[in-house]
Amino acid sequence: MQNYKNHTRYYPLHHFIITPLTLVYLGWSIYSLINVWGTEDQNHALFHTLGAVIVVLLPLLSRIYAIKNQDRIIRLEMRQQYFEMTGKSFHEYERKLRTSQIIALRFAGNEEFLQLLDKTIKEGLRSKEIKKKIQHWKEDTKRV
Template sequence: MQNYKNHAQYYPLHHFVMAPLTLGLFIWSIVRLFSAFGTDEISIALFHFLIALILLILPLLARLYALKNQDRIIRMEMRQRYFELTGKPLRVLEEKLRLSQIIALRFASDEELMGLIDETISKDLRAKEIKMKIKNWQEDKRRV
């Protein structure tokens, strides 16, 4: 059962393989670049540095694109869910909510969602506070 304490997820291939390897390669390329200054190896070291920089940025960009897409989907899911529960559009309240709050609210059950939305707006709760207040947690194991 997912809850506040265990909802954060790590993806081993990304977090424990790809990120450390690309970071290690990047650091190695910087060391190599500095040690190559003033030698004939500078052009090769600079080339390795640029390749390592590109390889460091690529997984970060891929993750950023996925998260931004998921944020848009979550916003649409919450609009639909709010409409199904109230018959009213969420857009009126969206101006009073940050995206992080909307994302946190999606874990709340239908029974507690309206109260949490009102409390979030009136007290300007942070995402962490919202998640900690949820009693009946709705799982989401598909978030990247």
Template sequence: MGLLFLGWTIFRIDFNSHQSASDSLYFILLGLIIFLISYLPRIYAIKNQNRIIRMEMRQRYFQLTGKAFYEKENKLSPSQIIALRFAGDDELLALIDKTIQENTTPKEIKKSVSNWQADHHRV
């Protein structure tokens, strides 16, 4: 809805007079605000889920090794950590080491997972 309103205001821009130009700019600002307000909850949900994924990976790594994940976590990008979470426990440690050594892309990580752990609750 916000994107539709923004598009409508851009389509109706009128700079023929000072009054119509200022009205057009106000409507564009209002359209941007409405669009951002409708978009922000999704951004917050995704950021929150990414934090939860990091916590989940820290817990899994600790359960498998008895060591903290922070040292390895600092060598991985957030997208790599998210891709690694799909690996089963039996292959996770090897994939973490391979990812750090070869700087594997998230797409390559997902292709190399043989024991896929699906996530059906992602936003």
């Protein structure tokens, strides 16, 4: 069962293999560039450093794209959930909430969602505070 303590997900290939390896490659490239600066190998090392910067940015950029797309989908899910529960548009509330708050509210079960939504707007709860207040978690095991 998902809850506040175990809801964070790591994707091992990204978090523990690709990202560390690209950072090692970047570090090695910078180290090599510093060591050969002013020699005839400078251009080769500079080329490697530029390649390493690009290689570091690619997985980060792809993750940003995935998360932004996922956040849009979560907004749609929240609009649908609110409409199904109340028969009204979620847009009024959506303008008052940050994306992080909407994402946090997504974990709230139907029985506490509306109450927690009102409390979030009235008290300006942060996403971490929202998640801690959720008693009945709606699992999300597909999050990127």
